[in-house]
Amino acid sequence: MEIPIKLTVNGEVVERRVEPRLLLVNFLRDVLGLTGTHVGCDTSSCGACTILMDGKAVKSCTLLAVQADGAELVTVEGLAKNGELHPIQEGFWQEHGLQCGFCTPGMIMAAYQLLEENPNPSEEEIRHALEGNYCRCTGYHNIVKSVQYAAKKLNR
Amino acid sequence: MYPAPFEYHRARSVDEAISLLSQYGSDAKLIAGGHSLLPMMKLRLATPAHLIDIRTIDGLQYIEDKGDYIAIGAGTSHAAIEKSDLLKQKMPLLPQAAAVIGDPQVRNMGTIGGSLAHADPAADYPAAVLAAGAQLVAVGEDGERVIPAEEFFVELFQTDLDEREILTEIRVPVISGNTRGAYLKFPHPASRFAIVGCAALVTLENNVCSDVRVAFTGVASTAFRDSGVEDALRGQPLNESTIQKAAEQAAESDELEIMEDNFASEDYRRHLAKVYAKRTLMQIASAF
Structure with a gap:
């Protein structure tokens, strides 16, 4: 039996009826067409599916869409404003924080929560905060530099 | 990877969750953060016909000073426990264990009650609540009972909880200065x-x-x-x-x-x- 859900995604109210077993990541990608959020491992390890739910970074492959009823979601598509990249996105551009780019949306969303809670993270704190996100190009060094770039710009 | 189909129920109160559990018995599973259960459902290691959402219950997420002990609502996330100043001061063992569970995203969703009730042999909280001397509060049709942590873990993925009971609170004693x-x-x-x-x-x-x-x-x-x-x-x-x-x-x-x-x-x-x-x-x- 389909269940009605109502939630906010990137500032827009969305109402749909969904099958209970529909995963939140598939709801975002297949129902809403927001394909910036990626499915990597599908086992809550890799973090490619990371989004913000009520301000907290969560792995959308390990949530049911019905669990997000009433929630406020932000996906990577919701970061840029008026055609201007968010400082974290800009950081990944400037510091070559991506190679294949598959992990990037998840990295950006995990970094977003970090910088909300800790605007001046040390390198160690950045690495610790990104523990739930894998980059299989192993480009971690530049990812850390990208987050440092964003922290600097956001604090300016 | 989709779980097998199931019927979804949103409980708005502990009583409602218990009445749904009584109705569906062993065909039902409770879901809070879902970070233990959903991975198992995706692998079809668990195929409950009914899923009862208890994250929708108001009042299961709290950390309160009760004098001799700290009361933690079963729906409290690992992240909230990790960051709790009250616990850091009065039972630092628990935030220390919470801080090393999974990763930040997992800690934002996973709950202490869910982890304990799931009783994974490699989970962090079970050792912490045993060392802390915690008491676990379970509520069922016949009311509330308090289970010492020592008696809670029975076997692999098995606890003392009845299938019609819900874990509502974890009570951890406050440590003294020495x-x-x-x-x-x-x-x-x-x-x-x-x-x-x-x-x-x-x-x-x-x-x-x-x-x-x-x-x-x-x-x-x-x-x-x-x-x-x-x-x-x-x-x-x-x-x-x-x-x-x-x-x-x-x-x-x-x-x-x-x-x-x-x-x-x-x-x-x-x-x-x-x-x-x-x-x-x-x-x-x-x-x-």
Whole structure:
């Protein structure tokens, strides 16, 4: 039996009826067409599916869409404003924080929560905060530099 | 990877959750953060016909000072426990264990009640609540009962909870000024689950260990208190040589069946138990 859900995604109210077993990541990608959020491992390890739910970074492959009823979601598509990249996105551009780019949306969303809670993270704190996100190009060094770039710009 | 189809129910109160559990019995599973259950459902290791959402219940997420103990709502996330100043001050063992569960995203969704009720043999909280001497509150059709942590973990993924009961609160005693605790683990490099985790609480009186509680996770089918280590240290001063002697007793009980898998043999797990008993107790010694 389909269940009605109502939630906010990137500032827009969305109402749909969904099958209970529909995963939140598939709801975002297949129902809403927001394909910036990626499915990597599908086992809550890799973090490619990371989004913000009520301000907290969560792995959308390990949530049911019905669990997000009433929630406020932000996906990577919701970061840029008026055609201007968010400082974290800009950081990944400037510091070559991506190679294949598959992990990037998840990295950006995990970094977003970090910088909300800790605007001046040390390198160690950045690495610790990104523990739930894998980059299989192993480009971690530049990812850390990208987050440092964003922290600097956001604090300016 | 979709779970098998199921019917979804949103409980708005503990009573509603219990009445749904009574109605559907063993066909039903409770879901809170879902970070233990959903992975199992995606692999079809769990195929409940009915899923009862208890994250929608108001009032299961709290950390409150009750004087002698801190009351933690079962729906409280690992992240909230990790960051709780109250717990850091009055039972630091728990935030220390919460901080090393999974990763930040997992800690934002996973709940203490869910983790305890799931009773994964490699989860972090079971050892922590055993060492802390916690009491677990379960509510069912016949009302409320309080289960000591020692009696809660029955077997692999099995607890003392009845299938019609819901875990609502975890009560952790407040430590006194001469008590210190710590939790350390050797995490699996990919899953971050504990291959071996050790939680300990030591009370010093006149420079002698008057109370010692040491619990392990990851070693056997359930978390357990290790009386071998505890007895060896009780009545002794707390220093490297007494700690070394006590740690050598870790995981030596004849009744203990040590787990063995692709990651760690029985011998290696027993060895790690001794290493982590020592490290945990040394950390406690340095905190006095």
